[in-house]
Amino acid sequence: MKKLLNILACPVCKQPVELNKEHSKLLCTSCHQQYKIKDNVPRMLDEESEKEIKDYINSSDGQNMVKEYDKKGLFLKLYKTAVKITGGSNFHTPVKKRLQSIIDSTGENGFVLEIGSGNHRLDEKVINFDICHFKNVDVVGNGSKLPFQNESIHAIMLLAVLEHTRQPQKVIDECYRVLKKDGIIYAEVPFVFRYHSYPTDFWRFSLQGVDELFHKFSKQDVGVCVGPSSGLLTFLTHYATLFSFSNNFFINRLIKGLTFCFLFPLKYLDLLLVKNQRAHELAAGIYFMGEKK
Template identity: 30%
Template sequence: MHKYIIHPDTHSKLASQTEDCFLFEDKSKLRIHNGTPILFSIDSIFNEEDVIIARKTTQDSAHLDTSNIKNFIRRKLLPSLCNDFNIDKRYDELSTLLSERSIVLIIGVGEKAAYYKNKFSHCVVITSDVHNEFKPDYIFDGHYIPFSDNCFDMVLAAQVIEHTINPWKFCQELQRVTKIGGLLQIEAPQTFPYHAEPYDFFRFTYTGMRSLFPQCAVIHTEITEGNASMVAVTISNYLINTSSKRLIRSSWLFITRILLGWLKYLDKLQALPNRRTVSMPKGYAFTFKKDTVQRKPIELLNEFYELKR
């Protein structure tokens, strides 16, 4: 993928690399740290130094450590309050739309690099994030993607867009680097508690999400976790936050997981969006196809009326 790399600010092409930096045609350079290129724009809210000193930003790998008794109980013993039941089926279907050796960019890969590379095993999967907690292929800010125009067959950003401080610019970048005829898979919450603080900025309605991709046609939409999951998460969050004491908060976490964990199964009955179910779901998945048609806002809005009641 190095042939597609550009400087995130000057858009100068990559000229060469050494063990510790990328060198660009305009003589600028960006650092490689522990084998991972750090390609931040000077205007990004993230910076190279935070990566080098391993400062925690949007994620902390410690939450996966089940040798910690709290994590073990939370992750292994207690039922979840929500679940994306169709995620494997959704990605398997996406995989069939990609040809052999298609190039896929994962934005905000987190701890799921192995999962994505398995799902799209016939593709070249490029992983990225804004930190080095889980060793992505590249570290960069999605507002300033350091790749040239029209170079990816699919760009996937799951549970990322809510963490972008300027989602309009972020979505413009996603569309820029996707090939004409390529796919964009975007998944995000509409209703979910504040998290990954302070890097949590927006929530998206059905029409709000659609409006961010005017150069694309919608080929599939899905409710990932529905209204029942939203109810369970909201009640649990309310009760946990009635106290600042750890024991009380942990007790409410335990109680609400046990009492409300079953609600998510009701969402399996309503996976497809319609004018009732889009009222307050926990999250959406949109599959877009880039066609470069310049749609007017009213055209994007009118697509909502195509949803069945």
């Protein structure tokens, strides 16, 4: 928390915040807004964001997201095990190395932020940021009102999160504001991919769309991170769930799991297809890496 205090800011007026005497709240030094701290995790949400996020979480899609991230229930455990064994539905181009090299490039005291981290942690050094207080989250907040000071962060990751935000451009503009000069942004977004709400799902992005969204940044690399065959596999497993005519989370997970067991080798066709220059025309996912100049 002590280290975080150096970079945290009021999401409303972007001015620094300070701890109260009881260490239970952060107080804005300028507009005097107060932000609660629970289990050492600051909740940096203004009133409007609190209401918006509460509505999303209380929706049926929001409750399914909470169930998934809480990892409870037999079906869910089986599903997670199947994903672990098969490596998931996506054949992902080797991004882990790319992510690790970005994290390492920020040096020992660099601040790396993952927006929309969910409950996973890429690296001990990464500050996990999410709208919900899931396990492993360090700061709760809204991506379009980042609670960080101007030019305070060395690198930002946005991994399959922009499609879930109402105004992706606003989130990217906020990333631009909080990144230091020469700071790195790395984003992955879906293109030809099924609806998936965590807890909302608003957008899809083409290669050109990504260029447009990140136009303020100096482009370092852009391309396909999840190929067309992985997308097709996801379509087929999800298509099978439509025959259940049910919105039951567990029934649909079971159908998806069973279909997936038969079809998952399909994803390995992407080993070949991602080498095709036209792979982006049907790619499930696109990535962008850029630098703030």
